Amino acid sequence: MNLSQTPLALAVATTSTTCPYCGVGCGVSASMKDDGRIGIQGDAQHPANFGRLCVKGSALGETVDLDGRLLHPQLRDAQGQLQQLAWDQALDHVASKFSAIIAEHGPDAVALYVSGQLLTEDYYIANKLMKGYIGSANIDTNSRLCMSSAVAGHKRAFGEDLVPVCYEDLELADLVVLVGSNAAWCHPILFQRIARLKETRPALRLVVIDPRRTATCELADLHLPIKPGTDVWLFNGLMSYLAHRGLRDNAFIEAHTKGFDEALAVADADCADPATVARLCKIDLKDLLAFYEAFANTEKVVTGFSMGVNQSSAGTDKVNSIINCHLATGRIGKPGMGPFSITGQPNAMGGREVGGLANMLAAHMDLDQPLHRQIVQDFWQSPRIADKPGLKAVDMFRAIEEGRIKAVWIMATNPMVSLPDADLVQRALQKCELVVSSDVITQTDTNALAHVLLPALAWGEKDGTVTNSERRISRQRAFLSAPGEARGDWRIICDVARRMGFDGFDFAGPHEIFDEHARLSAHRNGEADASRVRRVFNLAGLTGMDRAAYDALAPIQWPVQRLSDGSVSGTARVLEDHRFSHADGRARFVPTAPRSAAHAACEDYPLILNTGRVRDHWHTMTRTGRSATLASHIPESFIDIHPQDALLYGVREGGLARISSRWGAMVARVQHGGGIARGSVFVPIHWNGQSASDARVGAVVNPVVDPVSGEPEFKHTPVAIEEFRVSWHGFILTRHALDLDQVTHWTRVQGRDFMRYELAGRNHIPDHSAWARSLLGVQDPQADWLEYEDLSDGSYRAVHVVEDRIDMCLFMSARPDLPSRSWLAGLFAKEKLEEADRVGLLVGQPIEKGADTGPTVCSCFGVGRNTICNAIRTQGLSEVGQVTACLKAGGNCGSCVPEIKKLIVEVRLQDAAELREGAKAA
Template identity: 70%
Template sequence: MNLSQPPQSVVQSAFNGAPDPQPVSTTCPYCGVGCGVAATLLADGKVTIAGDQNHPANKGRLCVKGSALDETVDLNGRLLYPQIRDAVSNTMARASWDQALDKVAQGFNDIIARHGPNAVAFYVSGQLLTEDYYIANKLMKGYIGSANIDTNSRLCMSSAVAGHKRAFGEDLVPVCYEDLELADLVVLVGSNTAWCHPILFQRITTIKETRPDVKIVVIDPRRTATCESADLHLPVKQGTDVWLFNGLLHYLSQNGLTDSGFVDNHTNGVSGALSAAEASSAELMTVAKICKIDPNDLLTFYHLFASTKKVITAFSQGVNQSSAGTDKVNSIINCHLISGRIGQPGMGPFSITGQPNAMGGREVGGLANMLAAHMELDNPTHRQTVRTFWDSPAIADKPGLKAVDLFQAIEQGTVKAIWIIATNPLVSLPDANQVQRALLACELVVASDIIEKTDTNAFAHVLLPALGWGEKDGTVTNSERCISRQRGFLPVPGEARPDWQALCDVAQRMGFDGFGFNSAHEIFDEHARLSTFCNGAAEGDFTPRVFNLAGLVGMDSLQYNGLSPIQWPVLRDASGELRSTQRLLTDNRYSHPDGKARFIATPPRAPVHATDEDFPLALNTGRVRDQWHTMTRTGKSAKLADHVPEAFIDMHPQDALLYGVREGSLARVSSKWGAMVARVQHGGGIGRGSLFVPIHWSNQSASDARIGAVVNPVVDPVSGEPEFKHTPVRVEDFPVAWHGFVLSREEVAMAGVTHWTRIQGRTFARYELAGRNIIADHNKWVRELLNLDDPDADWLEYADKTAGVYRAAHLINDQIETCVFISPRPDLPSRAWLASLFAKDQLEDADRVGLLIGQPIEKGADAGPTVCSCFGVGRNTICNAIREQGLTTVVQVTSCLKAGGNCGSCVPEIKKLLATTLVEEAATQ
């Protein structure tokens, strides 16, 4: 492995912001794939982004989110200096770092003195670098002496962690990305991989093109984009995964497909797991009925799994985010254990993490029930080992509060101070209105962030400006245990500081030694040394831990700066050369004291809250293709805004008819915990009895689209992960008098508008509007909305008072400044066509006419809604090309229009357009 000196550009850009034309190798800050990025800071301050050809995760490929990173590094909306809330005026005021740090340290010390260490807490994030995570964990667990530090990774992968630990004795992901390419069967469970992990999905589909016999099975209640490349889709009912995999376990056992040598020599507990499987899932017809899938499809899946040696079962949030998430994970692992399909190339269970450093957080004990270096809080020997290594005054002796419990404790008053770092819980947590009540009741709320205005930051008493991607420096670990450097290449903005530095400064002000770090490199070295400390000691009940960074101990700063991607455990061979580990468990040695894996009995259980007459539909939540988390970063990018510009409610047309809502119109989704409003759509991929709403929209981007307020707060009893995939809800019409939209080069205040969503355009902001007020004078109302009081303004308008239709545009020097369209109907003119007018320096006469009639005069001017965000190709453009040029394959579409030629996440949608357009063409002939 390469530990050579890094390019000089790395050092220059990271520490003094000097522009350098040479690209800096860093890592994408989005999903857990952990793609390498080559970022170049140009002399004019602009940034160019490309995939890193040398990074093993992506080999030069980037999804559209990664490709658009250059659109998200501006300073608009950035938190650039510390702020403290004035107790009298209740407003935030600028403060010095010394003032802010003193207030945080004194506040924590005072509360600890009065109420003990468990009265304070940290809530951190998979967006943190490993070095930041390490310091936060060390401070809370080893010095404050409480385990009240949890992370938003609790919300996405803690069930996988718990399942791994139960089965393997340690949080181990046994496979690597190459195994997806070596497998003959890839089973994707609860994972819309095409949208959420596009680069991994490309690797799978590319192999299928070269080896057509490779099979892909998708297990998901929705027919997602991933299903378009699948050989078989099992649309299981939400919450029935354990029945399905218990049935597979029983099928393998009954049909003589048990690897008895492996099971006898390397596992324990098979009889209990088989008994639970037989009790719930012995009859195939029963399983099919419970899961609501075709029995023949179920049998086909069982036969495929049974007859294929090289099987990867990759799972993500659809498995983890459940009140039975840990059992779902173990039911999958059980099937691999009984058939011996683990620890060998091309086979094994594979947890695909959601965040860029969820794995790094797990390495340093970022969860409330863990210690650093894969040691356990409930193990006295582990506790003493960590305390001795840290030379700390205290060590937490019991698990802390997990995310949902933590915010409930804040509202109840048992936790009185919270430091929130790099996350937005008021949007992302379930029962989000409860989180708001908790923050309102909390004595001290500290928030470290890169963005000033978030839903959460509105309730902070102290705001601390942090470094963002492109500015900070450290490491992250991706889903295949690959440690990569995230390098700074941008100058430090304002007074922002690394999160680890703010934490160290507070620790020292609280009177703690052990935090005199001067760089991320020094922190990483301590982290690596802890991974080796007493690792493998014979005394006590200390089982050697697989997590081990012995080979990375003692690097100097140049070696750390130049570290190439490397998978742990990292050791050195007899000659002193680094030895990375591609896949784990190849020696059939597990981390339980007896060295054996454990089957876990998984009696299935339904979701805690069942649908009923008052709440008859099951809510499922998740991501869309081009957005990330609560959109504080991706929401800045015009490229990422076009594909799915608004929150939506996806439901079956028959359910929409039954509950009196219409496609394109607004509806309210409500549960026992809260409500939200969005537009109804029929995406064609969801069965009756359920609906899907994306997670990304907040109060900063929409008037009432926080789906977290609706989600129930029930959690898995083992992992503490919330039930994001099944909340009983009802849906009802949200009547409005009119619909409309505004495209404007200037920001528009939405005060008084009933429903709105803000979408970022390239040179303008777009607002989708709806109102319940009756607009008597459209001209007056619109001018007030736009704050336009110039009577001589170049103002084009069309009004049909009888129909309630109004169209207007404000021009300055023949360039469009603002346009407004209002109608009692939701089917308004194409935004894509209007957006293209903002790119023109001067409107033509035909453009003016088009503005008044609400459609383009020229044929082909309307590209339609964006399909390929990478190249900005719209639906109409693709469909026209298919018809006019006789295109029949995705390859031909890509060759003609480039669409689908970069990240490939739009390929499933292009396939659908090909199918529907060709069918329409055939029908007209």
């Protein structure tokens, strides 16, 4: 952290707030340390995490400095340069341009694209402005990209977007099934609850269904590596298996559901024979039957699903095929059982509550229902109400590119990186008449194309609520002063709305917005008649809170009611009465006919691309990319491919390769992670134009969407792979930011005391010394400059030392196997280089034994691979607990535990192999 740009001090000693990353919704305690840094700990009182934090949450204090922050409104001039202007000017400009476009082209010519990073109060105001005052439903959210299939599946089955289970159900279950969820990396605190429970209750079984062998599989009793896209076949087969072996709950089906026979007939048509299902899913029949039997014979089953299910052109059917199995057995609405959508973002659920999607109304009401529209409009007293669904995310940007939408306001998201067919997004924004971006960072791929930049408050500065995956509402509290001229998103939207001539946007603070949101949830909510609509979502117990009560709000799950004694009561799990939100109170079985992905592998694109998250990064890295702790685990993008496919297509581990599809291309480094099947590749989603020269995987991703939910197909894009040929590889560690646009390929990550650049080039360099000095900006002939060159293997090393401290270093070679970065990183922490360090820099390896700790495994405690392997070998460690006791590694969030387990096995195998070789030699 740049302490010279640390935000203003905390107003109070310790603040309880909520983590801004995944949907687990962990409580965080923030405090000011004596040295001025922000101290972060888990909130022991918060029921989502009971004091535990993953490494991303633990490193939040490294992300709150002001480097790169957008601190003032800016307008792009005719020459494309950003100019600072006053808030009143910026707000007038946005309001007048939106109003003029609406007056000339109608309300559907403008759009808002918002985010699960917004707080519920921000989301509510954006939705109110767009649907109730502008009169268009052209407001969608990046949550469309992660959980809209779950929303659609819930509404089809339950009549409302309901998550029936809570986190406690994972601990009460006897079988946990995780489908398309690498929870060990993506929801680590939730996963660690399962891991701890398995230690104390070995009878608990975990089944993981995922085409990749991820870190989550290390804990599984059974891993089903199904063929990508075959989830519906798998769960239709399970439904058929249950139905025809007398394992369905006929009493529940008869009393509380509709459509069982129709759904079963569809399931039976293709999936009645387990052998056929096993063949279609490309898994062992024995393993398939083990799963079916475990589900059949275990009453308390929780089926958790995440992006691997949702992000599909058949995502909604996948969700409903899972729900069908729970309805068929009556395993819903009871402790320890039910389908469980594990959301990706911290407030994806809050956005759903306020109708943040283009096809929804606020308070769980439906845009296509006249009575629902009337209820919302009457409550808002708004001049109009949107009467048809707006454009969903992918279609929205296509409409911008076609000129049908002429102004878009983007809030708290980076669609130039995160959306599929991202090059189309680039073209759309370049053509758009007005692009407004509310953001906290100035330089993002999206902001580079914005006409107006509005500085928003960041985590730690903004104030409001979020709702996690188990429907738990928690406060995100401000503990830092607003920097520069940054403002809350809700306030910015209200200011623009008033300038557009709209009433209904006068709020003294987020507490008043939350009260309106809560009152709308209770408004005409009851048994359906001519004027009422029954919704499970109801915050009646939270209405009427003043600022003090809102500030003191403790985490609580909806629906919330006020008891006769005036106290407030939340609800741990819903549907316990088996009363669903369809008009007749019954759940619906949804026939889910299996279908193949929209685009299959072919001769030109023979591999299938799967995308997803890595352990220590989040979305497009505008926050996590600022943390040296988080950057240390996986410093650059990669292409994970099976070794045989790599051989077939002529790419090498450690080298660079180009992935291409019908929509675009990207370049990253090849690796063999060991978890990918033949015919597939995996690439992480996080790298962008600010962190790499050409690693936006969104440019490659298939833009086809689910026909019901509109969620894109992030898990199944046909691609080709080829070697990205370069003449040399290299890296730079430097205390100064560099401009490397002239280098063919580069990536950049934040180190503890330096920036790290990975490089590769195609150019011939006749004079390495002159080229290196020019690249690093070291022109002084008297500079303390160390260098070494070996023409025989093309290696070159140069180090710039300033006052006996390493200032920057450059290492190059014709091959990608360059010296350890972790050893060199340690030299930047030294106040003075020793003579042995200078010798090591020239030699290319540390002189001191043990100085190279290896790539980071445990980010929480900064423990490297070499350190762990050495301890395993020299101290005879055979269990993770022993490694933790020795090195602390694995002792905090537990995200690295699967990796430590693999290292224990690898060291044992390596030692055994060496013993065998030694015996042969003897």
